Amino acid sequence: MPANAVCSTTQFRFTQKTLPRAIAIALMVAGSAAAVAEPVNPNGGAGANSFFGIHAGSAGGDPGTTIGGVNGDSGSVGTGAADAASNTEPLGGKPYATGGASGGMGGAAEGVTSGAGGGGGGATTQVFTNGYAGAILATGGSGGNGGDGAADAAPQTFFSSGGGGGGGAAAMVVQGANGSVDLLGGSALLGGVGGNGGLGFIDTFAASGGAGGTGLSVSGTNITVVVEDSAVVRGGAGGTGGMADSSPSFGIAGSGGKGGAGITMNNGYISVSQLGSVVGGDGGAGGTYTGLVGKQTGLGGVGILGHDLNISIAGAVSGGLSGDGAIRAEAILLTGGVNQVTIEPTAQIAGNVVAAGTSTLRIASTVDQTLDASIFGDYDTPAQYQGFTTFEKVSSGTLTLTGTTNYLTPWNVRTGTLSISSDGALGPVGGDLTLTNGTLEVSGSGFTSYRNVALQSVGGVVQVDNALGNLVLAGAVSGPGGLRKTGDGTLTLSGTNSYAGGTQVAAGTLVGSTSSVRGPVQVDTLGMLQLVQDTDGELSGFLAGTGTLVKDGTGRVTLIYDNSNFTGTTFISGGALNVINNSLGGNVTVYPQGTLMGDGTIVGNVSVFGNATLSPGKDKPGTLTIGGNLDLKTGSTLRIQSDSDGQHASKVVVNGSATLNGSVASVEANGNYSTATNYSILSAVGGITGSFSNVTSNLAFLQPTLATVGNDVTLTLVRKEVTDPGTDNGAGGTTPTGGGSTGGGSTGGGSTGGASGGGSTGGSRPMTFADAANSRNQRSVANALESLGSGNALYRQIENLADGQPQSVFKALSGESHASTASTLRTGADTARALPLEHFRSNLSANLLAGAPTAQAGTSDMGTNLSSLPSSSAKPMWAQVFGTWQTFGGGDAARVTQSTSGLFVGGDQAVGGGWRAGGALGYSETRSRAGEVSSRADIDNYSATLYGGRSFAAGAGKLNFLAGGSYTWHDIDSRRSIDTSGFDQSLKSNYSASTSQLFTELGYALPVTGALTLEPFAGVAWSDMRTRGFSESGGSAALNGEGDRNTLTTTTLGLRSRTAFALGKLEGTLRGTVGWRHAFGDVITHSRMSFNGSDSFTVAGVPQARDSALVEVAADVALSRNVSLGLAYGGEFGGGNTQNSGMLNLAWKF
Template identity: 35%
Template sequence: MLKFSCNHGGGIDMRNTHRRLLDILSTTTVLAFMATPSLAQEAVWDGSDDEWYNPFAWIGTVPDASTPVIIGSGRVYIPFSGAEAAGVTLSGTGILDLDSDSSADGFGFVDVIGDGSGDVPELNFLDVSSAGSATIKASGAGNDSFDDARISFSQQSTAANATVTLSNGGRLTFRDDSTAASASLTSDASMIRFENNASAGLAHIISTGTSVVEFVDSATADGATIDVRDRGAAGPNLLQFRDTASAGSATINVSGVGQSTYADATATFFNDSSAGTATINLSNHAQAVFRADSTAASARLVSDDSLIGFQNNANAGSAHITNNAGSLVIFVHNATADGATFVNNLGGVIDVSLRSTQLGGNGTRVAIGSLSGAGDVYLGSAGVTLGALNQNDTISGTINDGYSVVARDSIGLGAFPSPTGGSLEKVGTGTLTLTGNNTYTGGTVISDGTLQLGDGGTSGSIAGDVQNDGALAFNRSNDVALGGVISGAGAIRQIGAGRTELTGDSSAFSGSTAIEAGTLAVNGLLGGTLDVGSGGRLQGTGTVGTTTVSGTIAPGNSIGTLTVNGDITFEAGSVYDVEVDAAGQTDLIHALGAATINGGTVNVAAGTGTYGTSTRYTILTADAGRSGTFAGATTDLAFLDPLLGYDAQNAYLNFVRNGTSFGSIGQTSNEAEVGRGVESTGEGNTLYDATLNSTVDQARSTFGVLSGEIHASVVSGLLDDSRFVRDAINNRLRAAFETPQITSLPVLGFVEEKNSRTIDQPAPAAYNGIWASSYGSWGSIDGDGNAAKMKRSTGGFVAGVDGLVTDDWRLGVLAGYSHSSFKVDGRSSSASVDSYHLGVYGGTQWGQLSFRSGLAYSWNEIDSDRHIVSDAFGGTVNGDYRAGTTQVFGELAYAMKAGDLAFEPFANLAYVNVHTNGFSEQGGAAALSIDGQSNDLTFSTFGMRASTDFLISDVKASARGMIGWRHAYGDVTPGLSQAFAGGDVFSIAGVPVARDAAVLEAGLDFAVTPSATVGVSYQGQLAADARDHSVKAQLNVKF
């Protein structure tokens, strides 16, 4: 039997034995075993030795690449590479140590299985050994201390490309400069630990369930990828860095399962640990917490619906942190973020309220290097210092005094009063833009750079006082107010197009204010100097410091006084907007120092009322004296000019009558005529005085409502509507002579009727008859740029009796009534007309040629209303007057037939005269006296009528139509002469009657019985600037 010398605790020290001898022994041993048949396929360590290569320490067989190995007790030592096995199972108290350059590459797998009994199997890689590409598993029975089964790497050993899986209480440890290299490490309810300068290398680490992955004692995650995934098991899934450990440049993904608190999966840094340059992604209610002097260093953190916390002297370093919707960043106690960049997006919250003294914090500000985004910031009674990175940032969320309930709950705090008094400090040279409407109440400090409220939009504000030693800029397009006190020696800039109002006592402010655009309204006290740029406007009733005006200054918010606690200088091109009223009140600038006027314009806005030329307005007073004059003065009054005057301390304003006549500002002939009429009433007349003190636009509007053009436009309506009586006569005569295309005219009776007639033959020419016809229409006449548009409607009836006086001639008389309405909305005027008609008519027929004619007169009773809107002479003016319409007409027509179709070309000529009686309106100064006057027109109409009969289910029907061209001769624009009380006569024109118009008619009649017809018809008159429509349904019965 061969004998071996042993050392190293009973193991064989093969480092001092020739390898060839080992080979001989191994071969001999194998041959010996082969000489005796055996059923065992496994190599079981018997614990009698401690070296893998001792063939006598194995039971069953000596391990080779095809042999499963079981080590249930004892310690097995592999001093160098070459060991092989189909797989190795460690259990009980079995321990396998790989040393020197040994490797697990020769093992198909290694399973480390603990049973929770207290016996712990171990797999240890020592002294630059390697796991190679082995598949390694460690599983336990669920020990909470993660110590059922152990795997460790130490003394610069490496996990190489191994696949390591831990479950149910297993533990994997890297220490003493060892590395996970490029291994794949998966842990479920187990622990992976890196310590004493160990590195995760480029490994991929997956941690699920209640696992813990921790880096301690200067260990680093290096360039690894670490996925921390919570499976919803009891307890959190933790990733920890502590005791100067670092996340290196790792990519860390921490994902929870969306439970109610941010504790599903947690990455924690404490005790001087660092996030290095890692990328840390948080999602679904995960959290990353920095404590106890740890730092986020230069890491990039992205949080989605998760929490990032800094507390107990931790800091965010120079990290870049993106806080997305549903996410929360909290600062507790002395945590800070001087060099960090935070992007706080919509739905994200940054909460520093846990530094509030009510919560045990020190109440001081949290320093954040850069903060931007649409998320909210909660201050509690603490504060935040922003801008140390000298960047330009925009915060569109809200900064307020509140706190996050989730943040409070996350550190186990109970209920407490809502804190107040949060504050903001702006540092650094950059610009911080706030576009949210912020409500924190502890005030604002601008130590450096610019704090800008708004970014050209309609939001961006703060509340409370401002200590301004940098620059405070207002950049909004609408109105905003700041009621707090502004102090310090910085700058105030109004740069937005909107209006900023300052109402606080900022007299202690010693800096400068510049109004570059928009309006600054000072209704409180503002110290320092003030410069109104060429695009800016200063107004208000407060007090400002020494002021230079290159733009616009406007004391008051209507009429008021602006006090200058110092000197005031008006530069060339400046504008002084002055408001005055007829009672003698005026805007005033009161300078407690001197006033220097180097030019500029005084622009006077006069309120309504009557201005006396003897009234003097004081618009500028300088206690220390005035020098210089304005270049001139303007006003919006049309007929008065402002006149400036001066003495040693004051500037004055008077009004004088200019040379502009009232009528000259009229843009239409009606406006000019009314202006001339008003001016003729003279000073002291209500209309004159009111117009004298009006602007151009006011005067033109006044002339429009004073014009009384409704009366002239009613004449247009009467001239146009005269056709309805003519049309009724024509229809009757065509019906009486059985002319084609007759209207279904009601015939009330005949004498000695001998036979019935068709639809288009309602009255035999051989008999006398009584007839009646109704009519109605609606329409409008457009304005012509002088008179305004008129809408109209009318309805009425005509009845007549006629008979044959010879074999060829029929004569008759008629009477009728109609009611018409006229409305001119542009002049707030309306009129209604009741008309009574009387006339005679006659006609004859020579073969196919017909002649029809008539003469009629209408008595028109007119009631009018004009509604005048004016402070001086407003009210309603009424008119009640008469007008007569005389008309005569004649028509020639020729009847033709082509089969069932009958034609009748025609020519019609009519003369119409409307005479309006003189009358006077009632209702105050705007009432007019109108002279009696006649307006007449001649109308010609040329056209064609046509009709045809046809059957519909044995019912006889008749279709008819007409088209024609109507032309008006003469002055189609009626006019009337009128005057105001005490004034000259002037002429006003109404809307014009259409010069040329198309006349249309279409109808359909049905003979429902031999003596009754029903029908429907449309009549229209269409012109470029006028239109009229009529639709009529009728039942005609012959008896």
């Protein structure tokens, strides 16, 4: 035993009955792999073969024989320090190795279980601090072989298992921090081989082989390891599993030991040069039965193992093979943290590269290479590269990805080119693409990608090779960098993008819109920028270059920057290109359906084809300057607008010559032309050739004419002419305005004169505003507007209306809602008459109740004892909540909807001689709306009513007479919005009105049965509504209203019914009414108004129905002797008007 070896001499005694055989065997196996680290011995001497083991014997008896123990001590390792080959430099290039001692053989006991073989000794290794540099040949010490199992003495009843082989040692161990290991060419670090497992005797377990040692073990942090050309780092092979002697019973052979890792390291950098290699050790072969097949083989060792590593591979990295050669271990296994693996084109990777944590795989293509995208995948898939979270293309070459992958592979092209022919090569769409000074190349016919693209500060390139190919990037393109388009094919940007570095079209076509193409934009000679959009937008940044700009789609693209550095050609084939404030260089051609507009400068020539438009200005008049020549081809249009003060119109200034080849000048409405102004619309320094073939306009009242004077074309507008047929007055006819010299009185006779002068020959006159009106209200307001005169802004606004606009404008300006409000107010005022009379009518016809004195006798002069008289069922005091909903239509005015709700309280009493008199007070709130003319009125109504009457006995029934009067005051808050044809005004006013009413009714109530009474009736009501004057505010269309008076008389014929009913203990009354109402007088209300400075005009509101049908249904229930509760519905229908009302009333007596 070496002097420095440590062992224990403690002995343990067991009897035969202490432990079952199975437990003894398990303990043997558990203790079979002990290893002891000792100083290395370059001579590799073997230790002694056995040490102290378990003492077997009877408890407390003869100590027995000492044999190899169940957990036998391992063999001793060699002693002595490592020696230099030349005695001048440690490890001076000479190979060295140390070995662990083999374990002792298991010993036998007397009649008890025998001990297992001792475990093989573990080898030691050389340790370096903070690194190493130079050429080195080092082999880690081999593990000792495990001791064989043993049997007891004859008759060999008990047997022991073999000991496990010792683990091989690392060839080199590096500790410390911030150092480096530079293995120069010719270096070799070979991990120690694991010891073989011991023999399992007869029917016991054979032991496993020891694990191979690591080639290079780095336990420090921030260490750099460089494996130079021709340097090798290899893990040691695993030991062979122990053999099982299966005769005569059974045995279990040991597993082969696992191969050692090539390099184990955390938190550092590893570089493997082109001719360098890192290899995991092979696994050991499984042990065999005597003459039979072996057991499980050992797994190979990982090439590089660790976490938080930055690895660059240009050489060979391999995982070791299993003991049977069937399975290769991972070439690289990253167990977590933040990692980066760079694969150079010369790299040779045997085995999978598996990464956990946040790991980046970088493909460094210094030369062109092709990879199938399916090699990238998730764990436990056939993919070679598993678990990486990001992927990068670096170096100047081209990496072509073929095939597809279902694994999320976010790519960052840092340098060089990444070439694909399908989006599937980049994985699922959730994996973004980042271009950091790299190029994405697309071959084939192209495809559509919805993945997001990020352009880093140095920008990126998209190259579409096939001239017929089209790559559509439908995701968001963002980032601080710019985009460069190359290749003959087409790149389409269809998303909403925000990249900030601008755009260059070096070759091919870039298709996009102002929301997808970010400026500034450089279009080179071989490039084309095609802006296709159906909405309006502005190009961000300036435009420059010598290429081609195409505007397509129905939308408008506005160029707001100075684009004079663009000297290429612009084609407008759809929508509009708007050049404002600045210049656009080069020539511009406008094709059919296209428009060139703006108030900037076109540096070159402009050609406008048929069905295309040149429109100086944008949404207002402006001057468009053309530096070269202008060619307006046949069928082209020059569109003209005027400014708000009417002093200027759109104009084209041509510094060259202008050719007018039968083009058309179009004068647009919604400007503010003046009939007193001549507008210059085109001037050409180099002269004008040809003329406009026509001048068109969509103006309703003005007719444009053109004149060419020298180098200028001028526009003049006058009122349109309309036919004036004259009139046939029976004495030969009048002379038509503006013509009709034949006829009139010259021919005489009426017939000849009338036909010739008045009707047939006719004449013409300037059109008036009223000629465009199509109703009486519209004509009335049109004449008032005409009276304002041409100096008035409102007049000019009307004069510049487009065809089809005057009718809606006249209706909006008429203020007809004020007249309609007066009409609807009368309906609200009717409530002040109808509600009190309904209660009064019930009290007139009230029956007498027996028992108590009559409360309303009014006969204090009677000699009769009042206590003996019956009491009345009348309920003189009442309160009623009501709501009504009305719709009014017909006539010239817009349809009106109205709702009213309120409360009335009232009462009546006997006043003597059978007469009763009463009164009521009420408040209601009305909301009136005329949606067609955007008008509303909110009205507060305050009412007072006086009434009286008497019931006369007449035959079998009673003749009921009622009469009264009411007065209602109305506070009106009116709002009108005029938002049509260039008008945008909100007008408001507050004013008041009052309604006075007189009414009477005569009915004959005839009992039909004991419970049912029918009452035919006739009634007359007269109302006088007076509206006070008002003045609106809010704009030029504000009106001044005069005080108006409208009277109306109605007659009503109808039939009422009343019947009593019982509801449990409650008694009630059902009432119903049908009738016909006829109105005469001011059925249509009128309001007289004026604009500021205009003549007065009168408009009509919604009409009252001349004839309408009435229907009412009501129910009252006596809640007690003195209190009743009622519900009622009333409706009136006729003449396009409807009125519905609901009422809740409470009546009581006292």
